[in-house]
Amino acid sequence: MSNEKRLAGEAALRYVEDGAIVGVGTGSTVAFFIDALAGIRDRIHGAVSSSEQSTAQLKRHGIPVLDLNSTGPLSLYVDGADECDPHKRLIKGGGAALTREKIIAEASAKFVCIIDSSKRVDLLGRFPLPIEVIPMARSLVGREIVKRGGQPVWRDGVVTDNGNWVIDVHGWQITDPVSLEAELNQIPGVVTVGLFARRAADIVLVGDKEM
Numbered sequence: 001m002s003n004e005k006r007l008a009g010e011a012a013l014r015y016v017e018d019g020a021i022v023g024v025g026t027g028s029t030v031a032f033f034i035d036a037l038a039g040i041r042d043r044i045h046g047a048v049s050s051s052e053q054s055t056a057q058l059k060r061h062g063i064p065v066l067d068l069n070s071t072g073p074l075s076l077y078v079d080g081a082d083e084c085d086p087h088k089r090l091i092k093g094g095g096a097a098l099t100r101e102k103i104i105a106e107a108s109a110k111f112v113c114i115i116d117s118s119k120r121v122d123l124l125g126r127f128p129l130p131i132e133v134i135p136m137a138r139s140l141v142g143r144e145i146v147k148r149g150g151q152p153v154w155r156d157g158v159v160t161d162n163g164n165w166v167i168d169v170h171g172w173q174i175t176d177p178v179s180l181e182a183e184l185n186q187i188p189g190v191v192t193v194g195l196f197a198r199r200a201a202d203i204v205l206v207g208d209k210e211m
């Protein structure tokens with residue numbers, strides 16, 4: 001799968017325009033994209049990063065990391081995913097960076113998702129759905145998930161870049177991701193749901209194939 005991740009990461013380079021500020025996601029597939037981006041760093045203005053991990057890698061390559069509050073809307077966001085359905089709706093957050101990822105995806109005109117073929121599914125939910133929560137709301141959110149037939153598992157020991165916690169929900173076959181995303185967003189204490197359904201990907205690159 002590592003070769004497919006590399007191919008997908010490198011293929012995303014073709015969407016980077018001269019002078020662009022590129023939104024950059026998080027994860028092992030994105031790491032290949034960042035390495036490829038380093039090869040054309042003189043052609044871009046900089047990057048907006050979704051995690052401390054990606055920021056460190058971008059800086060190691062000498063790519064300026066900019067603040068989304070000063071860049072305005074971005075033309076391109078490149079990120080991986082944990083699952084992708086045929087409508088380009090995603091589960092993300094395996095790397096606990098879902099909140100900043102969702103913010104940058106929303107701020108970007110084009111979201112190019114880079115995955116290996118193991119991430120393709122007909123129905124989202126085999127991969128446990130990550131939900132970032134305010135720490136004091138962990139039990140409350142857990143009970144709300146149980147009411148909806150899910151099994152919440154606290155990702156014990158993981159603190160997000162925003163100082164919050166992550167619950168992974170097992171056991172959901174997600175037939176209506178847009179509605180579920182909206183419903184879960186209403187629970188007090190939920191910061192971000194790892195469903196990218198309202199704002200799905202625009203282009204999905206799988207290894208060397210395009211969906």
Ligand SMILES: O=C(CO)[C@H](O)[C@H](O)COP(=O)(O)O
Pocket residue numbers: 025026027028029030079080081082091092093094095096097098101
């Ligand atoms: O959502 C993410 C991080 O929060 C990642 O994009 C997702 O976990 C996929 O990672 P990888 O490319 O390492 O398989």
